[in-house]
Amino acid sequence: xxxxxxxxxxxxxxxxxxxxxxxxxxxxxxxxxxxxxxxxxxxxxxxxxxxxxxxxxxxxxxxxxxxxxxxxxxxxxxxxxxxxxxxxxxxxxxxxxxxxxxxxxxxxxxxxxxxxxxxxxxxxxxxxxxxxxxxxxxxxxxxxxxxxxxxxxxxxxxxxxxxxxxxxxxxxxxxxxxxxxxxxxxxxxxxxxxxxxxxxxxxxxxxxxxxxxxxxxxxxxxxxxxxxxxxxxxxxxxxxxxxxxxxxxxxxxxxxxxxxxxxxxxxxxxxxxxxxxxxxxxxxxxxxxxxxxxxxxxxxxxxxxxxxxxxxxxxxxxxxxxxxxxxxxxxxxxxxxxxxxxxxxxxxxxxxxxxxxxxxxxxxxxxxxxxxxxxxxxxxxxxxxxxxxxxxxxxxxxxxxxxxxxxxxxxxxxxxxxxxxxxxxxxxxxxxxxxxxxxxxxxxxxxxxxxxxxxxxxxxxxxxxxxxxxxxxxxxxxxxxxxxxxxxxxxxxxxxxxxxxxxxxxxxxxxxxxxxxxxxxxxxxxxxxxxxxxxxxxxxxxxxxxxxxxxxxxxxxxxxxxxxxxxxxxxxxxxxxxxxxxxxxxxxxxxxxxxxxxxxxxxxxx
Amino acid sequence: xxxxxxxxxxxxxxxxxxxxxxxxxxxxxxxxxxxxxxxxxxxxxxxxxxxxxxxxxxxxxxxxxxxxxxxxxxxxxxxxxxxxxxxxxxxxxxxxxxxxxxxxxxxxxxxxxxxxxxxxxxxxxxxxxxxxxxxxxxxxxxxxxxxxxxxxxxxxxxxxxxxxxxxxxxxxxxxxxxxxxxxxxxxxxxxxxxxxxxxxxxxxxxxxxxxxxxxxxxxxxxxxxxxxxxxxxxxxxxxxxxxxxxxxxxxxxxxxxxxxxxxxxxxxxxxxxxxxxxxxxxxxxxxxxxxxxxxxxxxxxxxxxxxxxxxxxxxxxxxxxxxx
Numbered sequence: 001x002x003x004x005x006x007x008x009x010x011x012x013x014x015x016x017x018x019x020x021x022x023x024x025x026x027x028x029x030x031x032x033x034x035x036x037x038x039x040x041x042x043x044x045x046x047x048x049x050x051x052x053x054x055x056x057x058x059x060x061x062x063x064x065x066x067x068x069x070x071x072x073x074x075x076x077x078x079x080x081x082x083x084x085x086x087x088x089x090x091x092x093x094x095x096x097x098x099x100x101x102x103x104x105x106x107x108x109x110x111x112x113x114x115x116x117x118x119x120x121x122x123x124x125x126x127x128x129x130x131x132x133x134x135x136x137x138x139x140x141x142x143x144x145x146x147x148x149x150x151x152x153x154x155x156x157x158x159x160x161x162x163x164x165x166x167x168x169x170x171x172x173x174x175x176x177x178x179x180x181x182x183x184x185x186x187x188x189x190x191x192x193x194x195x196x197x198x199x200x201x202x203x204x205x206x207x208x209x210x211x212x213x214x215x216x217x218x219x220x221x222x223x224x225x226x227x228x229x230x231x232x233x234x235x236x237x238x239x240x241x242x243x244x245x246x247x248x249x250x251x252x253x254x255x256x257x258x259x260x261x262x263x264x265x266x267x268x269x270x271x272x273x274x275x276x277x278x279x280x281x282x283x284x285x286x287x288x289x290x291x292x293x294x295x296x297x298x299x300x301x302x303x304x305x306x307x308x309x310x311x312x313x314x315x316x317x318x319x320x321x322x323x324x325x326x327x328x329x330x331x332x333x334x335x336x337x338x339x340x341x342x343x344x345x346x347x348x349x350x351x352x353x354x355x356x357x358x359x360x361x362x363x364x365x366x367x368x369x370x371x372x373x374x375x376x377x378x379x380x381x382x383x384x385x386x387x388x389x390x391x392x393x394x395x396x397x398x399x400x401x402x403x404x405x406x407x408x409x410x411x412x413x414x415x416x417x418x419x420x421x422x423x424x425x426x427x428x429x430x431x432x433x434x435x436x437x438x439x440x441x442x443x444x445x446x447x448x449x450x451x452x453x454x455x456x457x458x459x460x461x462x463x464x465x466x467x468x469x470x471x472x473x474x475x476x477x478x479x480x481x482x483x484x485x486x487x488x489x490x491x492x493x494x495x496x497x498x499x500x501x502x503x504x505x506x507x508x509x510x511x512x513x514x515x516x517x518x519x520x521x522x523x524x525x526x527x528x529x530x531x532x533x534x535x536x537x538x539x540x541x542x543x544x545x546x547x548x549x550x551x552x553x554x555x556x557x558x559x560x561x562x563x564x565x566x567x568x569x570x571x572x573x574x575x576x577x578x579x580x581x582x583x584x585x586x587x588x589x590x591x592x593x594x595x596x597x598x599x600x601x602x603x604x605x606x
Numbered sequence: 607x608x609x610x611x612x613x614x615x616x617x618x619x620x621x622x623x624x625x626x627x628x629x630x631x632x633x634x635x636x637x638x639x640x641x642x643x644x645x646x647x648x649x650x651x652x653x654x655x656x657x658x659x660x661x662x663x664x665x666x667x668x669x670x671x672x673x674x675x676x677x678x679x680x681x682x683x684x685x686x687x688x689x690x691x692x693x694x695x696x697x698x699x700x701x702x703x704x705x706x707x708x709x710x711x712x713x714x715x716x717x718x719x720x721x722x723x724x725x726x727x728x729x730x731x732x733x734x735x736x737x738x739x740x741x742x743x744x745x746x747x748x749x750x751x752x753x754x755x756x757x758x759x760x761x762x763x764x765x766x767x768x769x770x771x772x773x774x775x776x777x778x779x780x781x782x783x784x785x786x787x788x789x790x791x792x793x794x795x796x797x798x799x800x801x802x803x804x805x806x807x808x809x810x811x812x813x814x815x816x817x818x819x820x821x822x823x824x825x826x827x828x829x830x831x832x833x834x835x836x837x838x839x840x841x842x843x844x845x846x847x848x849x850x851x852x853x854x855x856x857x858x859x860x861x862x863x864x865x866x867x868x869x870x871x872x873x874x875x876x877x878x879x880x881x882x883x884x885x886x887x888x889x890x891x892x893x894x895x896x897x898x899x900x901x902x903x904x905x906x907x908x909x910x911x912x913x914x915x916x917x918x919x920x921x922x923x924x925x926x927x928x929x930x
Contacts, residue, residue, distance in 0.1 A: 078681075105681060105698050146677060147701050168676075192677040224698065247662075247694075247708070252701050279662045279708065285701035317664045317706070348661055355702075554827075568793060591659060593831040595819040598793040605821065605829070606791070 034070030038101060039063055041079040053101060060088060060109070069095035075107035075223065076100070084113035084135070084198050085206065088225075091213040100222035106249060111209030112144075112195045112227035113137070115180075120190030126183055127165050128190045133178040137198035141206060141230050141254035143171045144195040145182060149252065149285050157294040169289045197227045197254050206254070208235040213265075216241040224249040232261040238270035238307040238339075247279045258300045259284065259321070264307025264338050271307035271339035279315040286320040286355040296412045297322025297358045301351070304328045304341045306370075311344040318351045325351035325384070327363040328392070330370035331427055340370030341392075345377070348591075352383040358413040361402070362388040364395055365424065368433045375581065376400060378589050378603075387418040387453070391434040396580060398440040399589045399603045401556055407448040407483070417448030417483055422470055423455045423498075434467045435500065440573065441474045441588065443556045443603040444491075449483030454502065455495030468500025474570035475507045476550055476602035477518075488526055492519040504532065504542045506570045508601050514547045544569075550602065556589075558606045567606035570599040643735030644673040646680055646725045651707075651743040657828035658716055658750050662694070667705035672727035680727045688719035691747060697723050709745065716749035748826035753784045755820060755834040757808075757896065778808045778836055782820045789823040808836065815848070835861075845922060847873075847915040849901065853927035858901040860886055860913055866893035868917045873899060876912040876923075883911070891917075903928045 037050040037057060044050075044058030050066070053076075057063070060081050063073050067090065075081070077100050088109055100107050115130055123129040132140075143150050145168070153164035153172045162181040165172045172181045182191045199206045206229035212218075215236070225233050225248060233250045236243060240262075250259040259282040262272050282301040291297075301318035304311065304327065318325040326349060330340040346362075353359035361381035364371060371392030379400045381388060385408040390397055407417030422439075424432035434454075444451040452472070456464040477491030491509040494502070509518035509529050517526035521535050521542075529545040532538060548566050551559025558566055574596030577586045586594050589603040600606040649669030656663070672678035682705050684697035694710035707723060726738040757780050782790055782804050795801035798808050798818075808818070818834045835850060846863040862873060871891040875883045883906070886899040901913070908930040914923045 104683070144701060146679065147699065148703070149701055189677060193679060249698065249700070279664075281664065281698075281700065281706055283700050283704070287702050315662050315664075317666065319666075350664065557827075567791075568795060590657065590829070591661065592821075592829050593833075595793050595821070595831060597817070597819070598795070605831070 034072070035066075036072040036074060037063070037066050038074050038076070039079075040076040041081050042076070044076075060086070064089065067093050067096045067098075072097040072099065074099050074101040075109070077102045077107055077222075078104040080108040080110065080114075082110050082112055082114050082195075083209070084111070084137075085200055085203050087111065087207050087209060087211040089211050090215045090218060091211055092215065094216040094218065096217075097219040098221070098223060099219075106222055106224040108224045108226060109209060110195065110226035110252070111207065111229070111233070112197050112252070115191075115194040115196065117190070117192050120182075122187055122190070123162065123181060125163070125166075126185050126187055127162065128182050128184060129162070130180045130182075130191075130194070131178065132180060132196075132198070135198070136200045137178060137196070138201050138204065139175060139199040140173045140180065141197040141199065141256070142227070142252060143173075143180065143182075144252050144285070145191055146193040149287055149290060150182070151290045151292065155255075155290075155295045156292055169287070195227070195252065197252075199230065205230045208232050210234040212236040212240050212243065214239060215243065218242070219244045219246070220248060221246040222248065224251065226250075226252040228253065228257060230254050230256055232258045232303075234260045236260070236262045236272050236275065238264045238268075238272050240272045240275070242274045243272070244276040245278070245280060246276070249281045249283070251281070251283045252285045253299060255290075255295075255322070256298050257284070258303040259318075260301070261303045261305065262308050262311070263303070263305040266306075266332065267337075269307075269337055269339045271309045273308075273310050275304075275308060275311040275344075277302060277311075277313045277316060280317075282316055282318045283354070284320040284322065284356070286322075288355045291355055291357040293410050293412070297356055297410065300324040300327040300363075302326045304344055306330050306332055306338040306340065308341045309339060309343055312347070313344065313349065314347040316349045318349060319354035320356050321353075321359050322356050323359065324363040325349075325353075325359060325361045325381070328366075328371055328374055329363055330366035331429065331432060338370065340366060340372065342371075342373050345375045346379060347375070348378045350380045350382075352381075353385050354383075356385075357410050358386060358408040359384050360386045360388055362390075362420075364397075365389045365391040365432055367427070367430045369393065371395070378587065378591065380589075385417065386414065387416040388420040390420045390422050390437065390439060391424050391432060393433050393436045395437045396440075397438065397442060399587065399594075400442045401589060401603050402442065402444040403446055403556070405447040405449070415483075417481070418453050419444035419447045419451045419477075419480075421453040421455075422467065423453055423457070424464075424467065426458050426461065431461070431464070431466070434470065436469045437471070438573070438576070439470065439472045439475065441570070441594070441599060441601065441603055443476045443478065443589075444480075445476075445478040445556065447480050449481055450489075450493045451477035451480045451491045453493045453495075454498055455493065456497040457495070463497050463499045465499045467498040468502060470502040471505075471573075472503060472507060473505045473573070474599060474601045476556075476566075477507060477509045478511070478550065478552070478556075480511055488517060490517070490519055490526075492521075492532075494519070494521045496522045501541060504538065504545060506544045506601060507546075508550065508566055509545070509547050510549055514549075516547075518547060556602060557604050558600060558602065562606075566602075567600045568598040570601055572597050642733045643727065643729030643731060643737050644675060645736035646673050646727045646739050647671045648723065648725045648739050648741050651723065651741050653744045653746070655746045655748070657748050657826065658711060658714075660711065660713070662708060662710045665707045667697070667707065667723065668703065670699060670703045670705050670725055672729065675727065675729055678727040678729050680725050683724045683726070684721060685724075686719045686721045686745075688717060691715050691717055691719045691745070695721070711747050716747045718744055718746040721745055748828050749824070750828045751784045751787055751822040751824040751830040753782055753820065753822050753830050753832040755783075755832050756781050757834060757836055778810060779805055780808055780818055780820075780834060780836070781805045782822060782832065784822045784824070784830075786824045787822045788825050791821040791823075793819045793821075810836075815850075845915065845917075845920055846896075847913065847922055847924050849913055849924055849926050853929040854901070854903055855929055856903050858903070858926065860899040860901050861896055862887075862891075862899075862915050863896050864891055864893055864917055864920075867891070868893070870918060872914075872916045874914050874916070875901065876914055878910045878912070886913070901926065903930075
């Protein structure tokens, strides 16, 4: 007999629908469960579950699939991942953390290829060759031999041929044959541990080691990023939100490249918001041998370009870049359509040129209204070659040390050994601006030219009244030189072409004498500080500038014997500061709260 | 001494042979000696002396190499004594013979530690070879001065802190207590009788709040700046109740002064609707003595609140705006 089975509707509900609902309710919970995954290049396998240090996964490809909301991906210290012509591609991803586990050196993620030691062929004359044809590398942007960068022979002005490779500091890449040549000084031992930044026919500019676009809520720490594209190691292309990079290393960049480029898209007003870059080493990696007159240096360490709004760049060590250490600039041809760079704080960074023969430590500049409300404080800009641009509008520069500007020896680069300048220039899209900025309590020392230059120079527009309302107060200008006009060292140069109204108060000039001239002010060629205070056209805006020996001790700390008027009596700017930033953020170079009513002069409070 | 022609020819040829092959022999010698691993290199590292800070510190290292064996790989390690001084200490190599040590002082810590950085190459130490070199440096973290500031009325013949006109100015004694301080600097210095004293005097010259700053320097040259708000009352006013800052985002200082000793004083927080939310102070209080209390706004939503001072014979309130 056929058994008839009937189903009660309630039974159906109880037996099927309810569990189904329960499963559906639980599903998101499982999806949202945050996991920590471990990755090891040396001991991992993608077949592992990655949930413990003893069962790590291996590949970056596997890691990318796990970068979902709430997850943490940890890479084993001491391990290295080489991704030639691939990126740690974070585009469109959000809500995860990348970091390191175990002890030892930071894990390396390199947009480079590491060549096989055994695959080098002896080429004669103590020179070795390596065929890259199997790898499809049509160009190389940098070559690093056992952690030492080497120079393309053509950048030395040598003949672009393998026979030019006669020292272990050089390389030659034969693009047509796709062969790399290195010299070792030995006919028996070939090059070891050679890393290259490659390009291919499909990626002629290479590709960034880290790519972000539409990326949000990401924390990256304790990773050593190397190589990348021709133009950068890390590229955050707008829009991105809440990106936090801490304690990472960016090194071995292409010779043209920037370290971290935070930019617009060049076609829209998209911007990056809440970008935090802290405690990183951003090092182009540069030897003095590479520092040749024969080619133009380039590349910015941390480069906020055209599209950043809110950011914090703090505690980083930036060195060896061929153009700028830290740059906040907005000036490309798409100017009417770009968002600009606003509300970025640059604090307590150590920026120096290192082995680079040409570097501005800082560049804050832009077309009208595009580089504004940024705060530059407590930085140590030192041993650089070329002026810091202190421009844009409504920017606040305080408690910085600018020390040691020697001037570039590279004939193709501009020789501007000033501590800083407020001299905007004209671009095809318009005139850049320097107005409404505050330059307070900075110490500028040991420059190869004038400490500070405010002016304008453009034959097509003889005078510029929009370099205006800049408040230069409480600074110490110390040990300056006589460039550009030989014979008379000056702390301040205000040229006649900048016709706006600016303020010069309570600054102290010291070049070894209390009676020497210290400034040029418009038509007055040479003035002492007291002459500056009373100069026609300046007297309303110039006051209490002096010439006192700060008797520096330590690192630009006022000596105990320094005149009391250097230790107190600076202008009261508390109302401005409190309207702009909280008073608690108004601190000196050593992070000691400034007295807003009677601050001492210079970057360090007495 | 006589030399035969044959002898001269033979030895001349030997000398020529030695001269000719000497470079090769030397190179062979080098090759032999290269079997014994030469020491890696690392430049000296300067000692670090700093005042306590929460800023991360980075020291660049230079001269890192495997020694003459340029093909060897190196690694960098770091150790220290007094590890509690740091909550981060790490070393890493950079390209071109550079590297770094980063450290972060643990919260509230001071003292010193010997930090040792070691470069190890992969050449081993067989046959007396040397595969590591260490450099040590000292990190000395000096404490910041701890400062407590307060003020008291000196000649309280009249009312507390009353501004009674320039001919009847009252004196307030400012005080900064900081163990181990070697220097005090008060600002505005022209308003006090001795700006470098721990306890200068201020002749009240105005009614309303007046902010003083004191920079305290300790024996290590480390500095702390503290501020002190002296609130001088308008003539005739015997009680003081103030809140600073106002509006407040989280924490505010509530200060009250009463004219004479009381057995019961209360300072309470009320909502705008009149409900009592918390008690900041309750009990005895001395007259003419400023009391500082802490208002913690974190449990409350943004809005208007009232701080109420009550004594047996007096009540007064103060509106506090909490803006989050």
